[in-house]
Amino acid sequence: MTRWSEFYVHTTREVPSDAEVISHQLMVRAGLIKKLAAGIYTYLPLGWRSVAKMAAIVRREMDAAGAVELSMPAIQPAELWQESGRWQRYGKELLRMRDRHDREFCFGPTHEEVVTDLVRRDVRSYRQLPFNLYQIQTKFRDEIRPRFGLMRGREFLMKDAYSFGATEAQLDEAYEAMRRAYCAIFAACKLEYTMVEADTGTIGGSSSHEFMVVAQTGESAVVSCPCGYGANVEKAESRLAPAVAAEEAPEERRAVPTPGKSSVPDVAAFLGVPPERVVKTLIYETEKEFVAALVRGDREINEVKLQNALAADHLALASEEKVERLTGAALGFAGPIGLPAELRLIADESVRELRNFVCGANEADTHLVGVNWGRDLPLPPVADLLLVAAGDPCPRCGAPLQLSRGIEVGHIFKLGTKYSEAMRCHFTDETGAERPMIMGCYGLGIGRTVAAAIEQNHDADGIVWPLPLAPFEVLLVTLNAADEETRRVADELHARLGALGIEVLYDDRDERPGVKFKDADLVGIPLRVVVGGKSLAAGQVEISHRRDRAKEAVPVAEGLQSILARLAAEGRKTPA
RNA sequence: CGGGGCGUAGCUCAGCUUGGUAGAGCGCACGGUUCGGGUCCGUGAGGCCGGAGGUUCAAAUCCUCUCGCCCCGACCA
Structure with a gap:
């Protein structure tokens, strides 16, 4: 029984200047949310009603899937994060603070540590397993660049669930139950979505899938194939396109002047060779070392794959000054031959079959041509470092992959024993042996899903709510x-x-x-x-x-x- | 963190180049008008020009510092 005159709705004609995407604009204009600070919003009554509906749908499906709701603290002691090793690894995204006794805490961006600590204190036996605990709670991640309203806030509402089991089979079962529950949730919201393979990021673990709501404004790129393969580009693989000139006889290696030609297209055009015949050398820096990563000139490095291949916590392109110091030449003339020993070399599969290729000479305005593996330098360790592009052959069926964009609204992980081992969350099995529990974790962005629903359901005049989410x-x-x-x-x-x-x-x-x-x-x-x-x-x-x-x-x-x-x-x- | 931009009325923005009494539209209040797609007319309230310092007879305007916000990039469930 709500009268508009007694309710709290304030619509505006003007679009706020910081709202770029349509869902953000409409949520502000329709009086659903109001910004308090960068990435921090008040949910106004109308918006809160929709968020509450979303949360109710999530609760219904989680309960139906056998998960049990609880609520854990938002503020977490540093010791737990030190124990899991993430106090150092998580970086600046973790909002840290001190209490009056100068003890360190953080505002929880996720709850693996807290839930694992909880469970290790309570659960001793395989007979008490498996179970799945979930909560709907405000998280805080101090994003470098919050934007798009609720779609990428710093403070945000998330449903997170954590399954604990004694066996891989129990993990598989929990994972499958969550997958089904997520499908039911997004179907209930009338959302067009896909499930894709994903990288596990800072959460870690063996396997993971993301639920993507299809939208051009999405921040994630996904590849898909009619055969059913789908993956976040961070994770996506493809079959290799054939290398050029794989059968050519080796030519003589020569250094040639390439004044001012520092990009692959420029060098290729200047030398009259296709870009596929150039090896691109990118200098990266991790917390441990400098790395030279090689990829075929017409392709790009997938930095997530590279970081995983290097087992690094942080990865970034080295600064121009560092590149000059390490290679002895300006940016754009780096090559794999004659680099200092402190640089670790790693190559993408795409360069393996190249013959008579071009690369930088580590010398000003000079490239090498007619370079061959084996004769001129050994082939470095090879890994899949390729950023998949539209049209690449599907890894499963070979058909051309399509590239599209999506909003990541859910992410499910098989964590395995990463946290249970680090935090000694053990149980006793049938044989009396002590083993770490096998965990899964399952996130779902409540506010982000509501925003995604608007992104998919609006017209020129405003929001067109699907009934289940309408305030x-x-x-x-x-x-x-x-x-x-x-x-x-x-x-x-x-x-x-x-x-x-x-x-x-x-x-x-x-x-x-x-x-x-x-x-x-x-x-x-x-x-x-x-x-x-x-x-x-x-x-x-x-x-x-x-x-x-x-x-x-x-x-x-x-x-x-x-x-x-x-x-x-x-x-x-x-x-x- | 690197590059760029912006902070002036509740909101969207002019004014700054070339220093000289603070502006518009929307919104708000009041009066009239209108009454099935953001009516029209009039009147009015509302601003320490983000903050601090400096230059100057005089600073929204020029300089320095600082805080906040936004965009691009790198980062991230």
Whole structure:
């Protein structure tokens, strides 16, 4: 029973200057969220209702999948993070603080440490396994660059679940149950999504999948194939395109002047060779060492793959000054021959079959041509470091891969024993042996999913809520609030719908029709019921759907039934 | 962290180059008008020009520092 005049909604015509993506713009304009600081938002009443609906759907499906809800502290002691090793590794994204006794804490960005600590204190035997604990809670990650409103906030609501089992089979079972639950959740939200293979990042573990809502504004790039293969580009593999000139006889190696030609396309054009015949040498820096990574000139390095191959915690391109010091030449003239020993060499598969290739000479304005593995230098250790591009052959079926963008709304991991070993979360098995528990972890961004839903469900005039996430189910609008008959009919409809448990927002404001219609479109409640002079004169109210705007005038007496029928058609379980 | 930009009314922004009494539109208040797609007209309130220091007779405007925000890149579930 909510009247707009007594509620707290403030819509605006103007788009805030910092809102780039449509979901952010609409959430601000429709009065769903309000920014307090960079990446930190107040959920306004309308927005909070949608977030609460999202959370309820998640709870329902998690409970159905056998997970058990609890709530862990947001503030966590540093010791736990030191124990897992992530206090050092997690970096600046971890918001750290000290209490009055100068003890170190962090605001939890995730809860592996806390939940593992909890479980190791309580659980001793395989007979107490498996189980899956989840919570819906505010996290904080001090993102380098928060943006896009709720899509990439620093403070955000997340559902995180952690499964504990005694065997790999129990982990597989929990993982599968979560996969199904996620599918059910995103289907319930009427979202178009895909599940793709993913890198495990700082969370760690053996295998993981991401749930991506398809959107051009998505921050993640994913490759997909009609055969069913799908992966985050960070993880994606492809079959190798054939190397050029694999059968050529070796030529003489020569140094040639290439004044000012520092990019692969420039060098290739200048020397009259295809870029595929150039070996690109990129100098990276990790926390341990400098690395020269080789990739074929027409391709790019996948830095996530490189970081994994190097088992490094941090990886970044070396600065220009460092490159000059290490290679003895300006940026763009580095090559694998004659580098200082302190540089570790690693090559992508794409360079393995090259013959008579071109590379930098580690000398100003000079490249080497006619270079061959074995004769001129040994082939360095080879790994898959390739950033997959659109059109590359699918690793499973060979068909050209497609590249698209998505919003990562869920991520499930098989953690294995990474945390249980580090934190000695052990149990006793049937044979009396002590073993680490086998864990999984399953994240789902609540606010981000709501934002993604808007990204996928809007038009030029505003949000078009899918019914399950809509802050209200019905928007009841009076066009002339001063008219007694109008008010009487609307008040009665409002009361009756409310009595049936239908969530109605009653726009009883004394505003011009245009204002109320614009607000109705912007706020995007699925079903709109208008009580106004024109139709009321004929004894009717007007019912319309936000999505297709199809209007129908129905007699006042039949209004209630018509509304219930339409909600039922949208999948709402109507009261008897 | 590197590069770029912006902080002036509640919001979106002019004014700054060339220093001289603070502006517009929207929103808000009041009066009239209008009344099924952000009516129209009038009146009014509202600003330590992000903060500190400096130059100057005089600073929103020039200089220095600082804080905050935004964009691009690198980073991340």
